[in-house]
Amino acid sequence: MTASSPLPDRAAQPASAGSGYAGEMPGHLGDVMVRAIGIEKYFGDNHVLRGIDLEVRQREAVMLLGRSGSGKTTMLRCINFLEEPTVGSIEIDGLKLEADPLHSRSARHLEQIRKMRLRAGMLFQDFNLFPHMTVMGNCIEAPTRVRGIPEGEAVAIAEKFLDKVGLLEKRDVYPSRLSGGQKQRVAIARALCMEPKVLLFDEPTSALDPELIGEVLRVMEDLAHEGTTMIVVTHEMHFARAAADRVVYVEDGVICEQGPPEQMLDAPQMEGTKRFLRRFLET
Amino acid sequence: MAAGLGTEAVKPTAPIVEQIFAARRASRSRFRLIFGAVWVVLVVVIGGGMWLASGADFDFVVRSGPVIVLQGAGATILVSAVSIAVATVLAVFGALARMSPNPALNAVGSFYVSLFRGTPLLLQIYFMYFALPQLGLVLPALIAGITALSLNYGAYLTEVFRAGIQAVPRGQREAAQALGMPERLLMRRIVLPQATRIVIPAIGNDFIAMLKDSSLVATITVHETLFMAQRIGRSAFEPVAALLIAGAVYWTLTIIFSFFQERLERRLARSDR
Numbered sequence: 134m135t136a137s138s139p140l141p142d143r144a145a146q147p148a149s150a151g152s153g154y155a156g157e158m159p160g161h162l163g164d165v166m167v168r169a170i171g172i173e174k175y176f177g178d179n180h181v182l183r184g185i186d187l188e189v190r191q192r193e194a195v196m197l198l199g200r201s202g203s204g205k206t207t208m209l210r211c212i213n214f215l216e217e218p219t220v221g222s223i224e225i226d227g228l229k230l231e232a233d234p235l236h237s238r239s240a241r242h243l244e245q246i247r248k249m250r251l252r253a254g255m256l257f258q259d260f261n262l263f264p265h266m267t268v269m270g271n272c273i274e275a276p277t278r279v280r281g282i283p284e285g286e287a288v289a290i291a292e293k294f295l296d297k298v299g300l301l302e303k304r305d306v307y308p309s310r311l312s313g314g315q316k317q318r319v320a321i322a323r324a325l326c327m328e329p330k331v332l333l334f335d336e337p338t339s340a341l342d343p344e345l346i347g348e349v350l351r352v353m354e355d356l357a358h359e360g361t362t363m364i365v366v367t368h369e370m371h372f373a374r375a376a377a378d379r380v381v382y383v384e385d386g387v388i389c390e391q392g393p394p395e396q397m398l399d400a401p402q403m404e405g406t407k408r409f410l411r412r413f414l415e416t
Numbered sequence: 417m418a419a420g421l422g423t424e425a426v427k428p429t430a431p432i433v434e435q436i437f438a439a440r441r442a443s444r445s446r447f448r449l450i451f452g453a454v455w456v457v458l459v460v461v462i463g464g465g466m467w468l469a470s471g472a473d474f475d476f477v478v479r480s481g482p483v484i485v486l487q488g489a490g491a492t493i494l495v496s497a498v499s500i501a502v503a504t505v506l507a508v509f510g511a512l513a514r515m516s517p518n519p520a521l522n523a524v525g526s527f528y529v530s531l532f533r534g535t536p537l538l539l540q541i542y543f544m545y546f547a548l549p550q551l552g553l554v555l556p557a558l559i560a561g562i563t564a565l566s567l568n569y570g571a572y573l574t575e576v577f578r579a580g581i582q583a584v585p586r587g588q589r590e591a592a593q594a595l596g597m598p599e600r601l602l603m604r605r606i607v608l609p610q611a612t613r614i615v616i617p618a619i620g621n622d623f624i625a626m627l628k629d630s631s632l633v634a635t636i637t638v639h640e641t642l643f644m645a646q647r648i649g650r651s652a653f654e655p656v657a658a659l660l661i662a663g664a665v666y667w668t669l670t671i672i673f674s675f676f677q678e679r680l681e682r683r684l685a686r687s688d689r
Binding site: 213247251255262323327 | 596605613
């Protein structure tokens with residue numbers, strides 16, 4: 134395995150534009166970007182999501198917390214229809230799509246889903262870079278072939294975002310040569326290249342060795358402070374405190390409690406949230 | 417000073433470690449020596465015995481051997497290479513059909529695999545050459561042979577490809593979907609290239625098997641190794657010697673391509689890491 138290089142130019146500077154940010158929080162948010170209404174999801178007889186309403190505003194960073202099995206990952210995957218909700222509707226940047234599980238394979242519905250997905254970039258626990266393409270190939274594949282951007286332009290966009298995650302010098306390398314942290318940063322650049330309206334992170338650091346988590350969280354924190362709209366499923370409490378505008382605690386397939394990170398992490402109101410945090414801080 | 421420390425740090429390697437290495441090297445070279453010797457003995461004894469049993473004239477080998485090798489082996493490789501290529505293409509479409517949600521398409525794929533795996537290859541070769549003309553379709557022997565081999569191996573490779581496609585991690589598909597790729601693009605650009613890498617060793621294996629199965633097209637007068645051997649052997653009244661030469665050709669081809677196959681496999685395995 135290659136030794137990971139910490140972000141050379143980024144590691145030095147503190148998470149950008151950070152201080153005093155939280156105080157003026159509501160002011161910097163824009164209109165509603167993502168709106169999930171009445172999301173329910175059954176896996177067979179298992180009622181995993183039991184009616185979730187969630188609104189995320191432009192430039193807002195929302196963290197979903199909850200025990201494993203609470204439904205937070207399923208909720209995230211419902212937003213871009215990687216899981217089709219059983220009931221409910223999702224709206225991203227004005228494009229609304231009703232769950233239609235009875236016709237989930239119809240060409241029309243699939244095309245609508247595809248349009249939704251163009252508005253949401255997704256990051257996975259195990260990165261899912263395309264192993265048969267270089268870093269640059271990963272970044273320009275969808276922009277050129279899905280959005281029809283000319284290759285030269287797509288490369289320029291990719292260079293910009295690879296530089297942003299500190300991996301421009303790895304542009305011609307295959308993913309197998311990258312550390313886990315580098316892979317996830319490339320995956321972030323790849324998602325950004327599609328210029329999505331919102332980024333969805335599904336436990337992006339859970340598969341990483343502890344010493345590689347920081348470099349990924351740093352990139353994500355920068356994105357949050359720059360006003361990227363994002364929804365993050367995570368177990369990293371420090372990160373949630375530093376980067377979240379709002380923390381949402383999910384339990385048994387419903388939203389149990391939500392609020393600004395200080396309130397949620399330091400003074401939760403609901404019994405479920407308290408129990409979760411207590412157990413989390415013990416370990 | 418630092419350099420001095422370095423060499424001193426290397427020096428105190430315990431003598432027992434050196435002894436273990438030496439012993440291991442010795443046992444490895446002894447293994448290789450015996451392995452090679454037994455091979456040579458077996459080739460000489462078995463091969464020589466068969467040669468004596470055939471009562472062949474050495475002159476015949478010098479005269480006819482090169483003809484069998486040059487003409488026959490070339491045709492064998494050509495038939496096998498073209499057939500495995502066509503079979504691979506058929507297999508991709510077969511696998512896509514077998515995985516299609518469309519029941520009609522799926523049935524066609526399933527029927528194809530069942531028919532060509534369920535009947536003997538020799539029968540399929542006969543059918544292409546002797547039966548199709550009665551339906552008004554006359555194929556030259558070479559084309560008939562390649563068609564039968566392609567269809568037959570395509571059926572086996574269909575299942576191989578299907579397994580290969582299913583072996584591509586689910587996350588790859590999800591990542592492509594999340595990037596807004598439509599199903600066809602996702603299949604062509606993301607899933608199939610990775611599935612192909614997975615099944616390349618299996619295709620190599622099938623190619624080596626096909627080198628030998630291609631001898632069946634001798635029965636429909638394709639001028640490949642076995643056919644040439646039989647024809648030349650018959651006219652020179654050395655049928656057994658000719659067969660031995662043909663056997664040696666197939667064996668040698670198999671050894672050569674197995675060597676490349678192993679190297680390819682090792683290279684694929686390495687770049688996977």
